[in-house]
Amino acid sequence: MKQIPALLRVFLYLSLLTVGGGMAAFPEMRTLTVDVHHWLTFPQLVHLYSVGQMAPGPNMMMIVSIGQWVSGILGAIVVVIAFFGPTSLLTLVVGRGWNRLAKWPWRTSLQQGLAPVSVGLLLAGCFTLAKGAVTGLETATIAVAVLLILLQYKINPALLVLAGAIIGILSFAPK
């Protein structure tokens, strides 16, 4: 219970960082949930994020697991409201005024300016994830293979995640 205000603060803040997608907030999520608040370890965060890629819907729903760990059902609910509240409100307001914004010359500049930043933040999030997930030659090979497969073929990524679990059991389980 006493962690609720901290959960609220952290995920309200993370919400505003999700420019170009949820992954942009990942480096900060690591700092705040792992290093500052010790709600979970970095490997646990990496695992939850990765498993979350198999879940349907918005791809950051792994935040629910963090909220649940810290404060049960209430924690899970607080985290979802905090993480999606600010951006949803902003989207609602901007969506209604978009016609007026369309004529504002700086809107194009803002979109053009934020494009490289959002790709950069996505990659920064990816590198943070890789620090925990790519631990040797085998895992590096899996990551590169997935990248090449996805760039080459149209395949449902959830199937690749499933394949990763099977490969993981076959190669990394103690004999």
Place this chain on the structure above:
Amino acid sequence: MSEFGGSPPTGLSPRSASAATPVNVLQIFLEFLLIGATSFGGGVVAYLRNGLVAKRAWLDDKAFVELLSISQSLPGLNSTNMAVLVGDRLRGIPGALAGIAGMCLPGGLLMFFVGIFYRQHGDHPLVTAALKGVAAVAVGLVLATAVQLAKRVLEHSSDFVFLAVTIIGVNRLHRSVLTMLVTVGLVATVWYRPRKAQKEGPPQ
């Protein structure tokens, strides 16, 4: 992201377009619940288009692309931003709430129980081994998303400078995401400031 720096929206279709066939809040909730429960493996946009445009005809393709452009320009996830915009378009704020609740509920419930399971069995050797593989795949997934996004939205060589500075700032210099977002975002926005030719309106 596809609309970054692309052609500007030509204006949204009026709210009254959907008033001919009133959609109630429950229908909005159920449709987004279905999308939220079936959109496995990311790519929610395709599921949204299929459900909202092709199946329900709540939006035409033009309105869908316009709303998607707004979603992608703002912070937040595409899927939840779209739920808010479409819900609001159809039934105002209650519609927006119904949309986002439906979108988040299935995946949220799943991750609620996955989290409990992982906390109890996460240190089992088989689970650890499987997760090692899954995490490596996740890195590949995000990299692929980044490459595809970069191909679509990066047009100028200066974009790669902004991109590099952002990555170095976060990963090497350990600046906060917020710091890099605000500073690089601001510099890049000014870099792409409106030119005189654009004064009359964005270029066609």
